[in-house]
Amino acid sequence: MRHSDKHExxxxxxxxxxxxxxxxxARISDIAQKAKVADGTxxxxxxxxxxxxxxxxxxxxxxxxxxxxxxxxxxxxPRKMLEIFAMEHMRMIKDRRNLAEVLQMExxxxxxxxxxxxxxxxxxxxxxxxxxxxxxxxxxxxxxxxMPGVAKRAMFGALDETARLWILSPDHRYTIEEAAKQIxxxxxxxxxxxxxxxxxxxxxxxxxxxxx
Amino acid sequence: MRHSDKHExxxxxxxxxxxxxxxxxARISDIAQKAKVADGTxxxxxxxxxxxxxxxxxxxxxxxxxxxxxxxxxxxxPRKMLEIFAMEHMRMIKDRRNLAEVLQMExxxxxxxxxxxxxxxxxxxxxxxxxxxxxxxxxxxxxxxxMPGVAKRAMFGALDETARLWILSPDHRYTIEEAAKQIxxxxxxxxxxxxxxxxxxxxxxxxxxxxx
DNA sequence: AATTAAAGAATGAACGGTCATTCATAAATT
DNA sequence: AATTTATGAATGACCGTTCATTCTTTAATT
Numbered sequence: 001m002r003h004s005d006k007h008e009x010x011x012x013x014x015x016x017x018x019x020x021x022x023x024x025x026a027r028i029s030d031i032a033q034k035a036k037v038a039d040g041t042x043x044x045x046x047x048x049x050x051x052x053x054x055x056x057x058x059x060x061x062x063x064x065x066x067x068x069x070x071x072x073x074x075x076x077x078p079r080k081m082l083e084i085f086a087m088e089h090m091r092m093i094k095d096r097r098n099l100a101e102v103l104q105m106e107x108x109x110x111x112x113x114x115x116x117x118x119x120x121x122x123x124x125x126x127x128x129x130x131x132x133x134x135x136x137x138x139x140x141x142x143x144x145x146x147m148p149g150v151a152k153r154a155m156f157g158a159l160d161e162t163a164r165l166w167i168l169s170p171d172h173r174y175t176i177e178e179a180a181k182q183i184x185x186x187x188x189x190x191x192x193x194x195x196x197x198x199x200x201x202x203x204x205x206x207x208x209x210x211x212x
Numbered sequence: 213m214r215h216s217d218k219h220e221x222x223x224x225x226x227x228x229x230x231x232x233x234x235x236x237x238a239r240i241s242d243i244a245q246k247a248k249v250a251d252g253t254x255x256x257x258x259x260x261x262x263x264x265x266x267x268x269x270x271x272x273x274x275x276x277x278x279x280x281x282x283x284x285x286x287x288x289x290p291r292k293m294l295e296i297f298a299m300e301h302m303r304m305i306k307d308r309r310n311l312a313e314v315l316q317m318e319x320x321x322x323x324x325x326x327x328x329x330x331x332x333x334x335x336x337x338x339x340x341x342x343x344x345x346x347x348x349x350x351x352x353x354x355x356x357x358x359m360p361g362v363a364k365r366a367m368f369g370a371l372d373e374t375a376r377l378w379i380l381s382p383d384h385r386y387t388i389e390e391a392a393k394q395i396x397x398x399x400x401x402x403x404x405x406x407x408x409x410x411x412x413x414x415x416x417x418x419x420x421x422x423x424x
Numbered sequence: 425a426a427t428t429a430a431a432g433a434a435t436g437a438a439c440g441g442t443c444a445t446t447c448a449t450a451a452a453t454t
Numbered sequence: 455a456a457t458t459t460a461t462g463a464a465t466g467a468c469c470g471t472t473c474a475t476t477c478t479t480t481a482a483t484t
Contacts, residue, residue, distance in 0.1 A: 020324075025324065027470085113233075147386060150386055151398065153373050155370070162366050165365050183366050185402070186398075186399060188402075239442090251445085251463095252447080252461060252462065
């Protein structure tokens with residue numbers, strides 16, 4: 001019997017069950033049932049329940065990073081790259097909805113119950129964005145004062161939250177592609193070097209930055 | 213003995229415990245201990261564990277909405293309003309870190325185990341943003357083609373994700389105020405009507421701008 | 425090629441620990 | 455002393471994990 005056969009079956013079942021019930025409410029027996037496998041069999045392939053979740057993080061995000069990177073590396077223009085990132089992220093969520101739900105929820109939760117685990121894959125994914133922004137800055141296309149470390153989180157957060165609520169509400173006022181386009185448009189014209197000095201917002205900046 | 217006394221004590225204890233352990237890993241006895249109350253006492257004030265969480269959602273978000281609205285209503289310029297929203301949101305997270313952690317995590321998770329519960333308070337909070345954007349559009353300050361329903365999620369997501377990661381990482385490369393400023397700047401110059409036709413992004417823009 | 429033995433996979437009932445919740449009792453308040 | 459409020463030990467459901475047993479595949483022997 002092929003080893004990987006059941007491994008994959010269990011992972012796919014777990015993604016569905018976790019997506020539906022959340023990690024804590026999901027029972028091993030649910031996963032076993034969906035994978036058409038005995039409860040005990042799961043422990044031949046995974047150490048425990050957490051281990052299944054971590055494996056999902058590692059293996060599945062890994063695949064996504066690979067896909068997105070390949071797609072982005074075909075481009076040279078940072079503006080296009082950012083737009084493609086937005087679109088690919090949203091498409092991924094649409095096509096792999098269950099996985100997206102698991103990642104969105106448990107990624108946030110995971111710090112609480114898996115203290116030791118540092119999700120390097122997720123960091124790697126975010127860094128796709130900051131690298132694009134730095135490239136744009138080197139090319140003098142994006143403003144210098146944009147902090148890549150902030151912008152990457154902002155960009156990701158904007159996409160992910162929009163997608164999350166899109167998944168939740170049954171009546172979609174917008175398509176996921178429209179949302180991707182809107183967000184990348186806002187961000188791009190938000191970080192591009194302006195033709196004139198219009199980048200400053202005409203407001204009283206009472207709040208001083210403490211940072212350097 | 214004042215009724216509200218213990219009610220409040222339990223809520224405040226629960227916020228701390230939920231923040232630290234997450235809803236599922238938190239034990240009632242933990243909350244009781246922190247509130248200096250017997251386990252059973254909690255059930256005199258709340259129906260069950262979920263009920264505590266829901267009460268946190270309702271009461272605490274309610275307070276926040278009130279504060280933010282009051283602060284924003286002092287302004288007329290939608291640009292300033294958006295900037296204030298960003299700053300207030302971030303300040304709130306800094307000042308009420310435990311509450312912020314609970315909201316960030318459990319808000320996402322909650323759909324899974326509390327099927328029936330619709331978080332109207334959260335929707336109300338988001339709508340502060342869409343209302344600002346609509347106002348800006350009416351005043352011809354913000355672009356017409358920006359969808360308020362998308363932009364509000366994007367704005368909130370950008371702020372919240374940035375704040376989330378700021379909470380997680382101990383070494384802050386940026387202050388929370390810097391992040392707020394960065395994000396509101398990006399969004400503002402992203403949605404403002406451009407002084408000239410520089411809103412065009414050099415990509416296939418099927419969606420035309422209707423604004424002047 | 426048929427038979428037997430050994431190894432590897434899979435099973436699912438049973439175990440055991442963990443809490444959320446209850447409730448008989450006690451303390452405080454009126 | 456009646457009533458309200460609080461206590462915390464006891465209850466019992468729940469479910470992750472284990473493991474004795476069965477089934478399947480592979481290898482060895484006749």
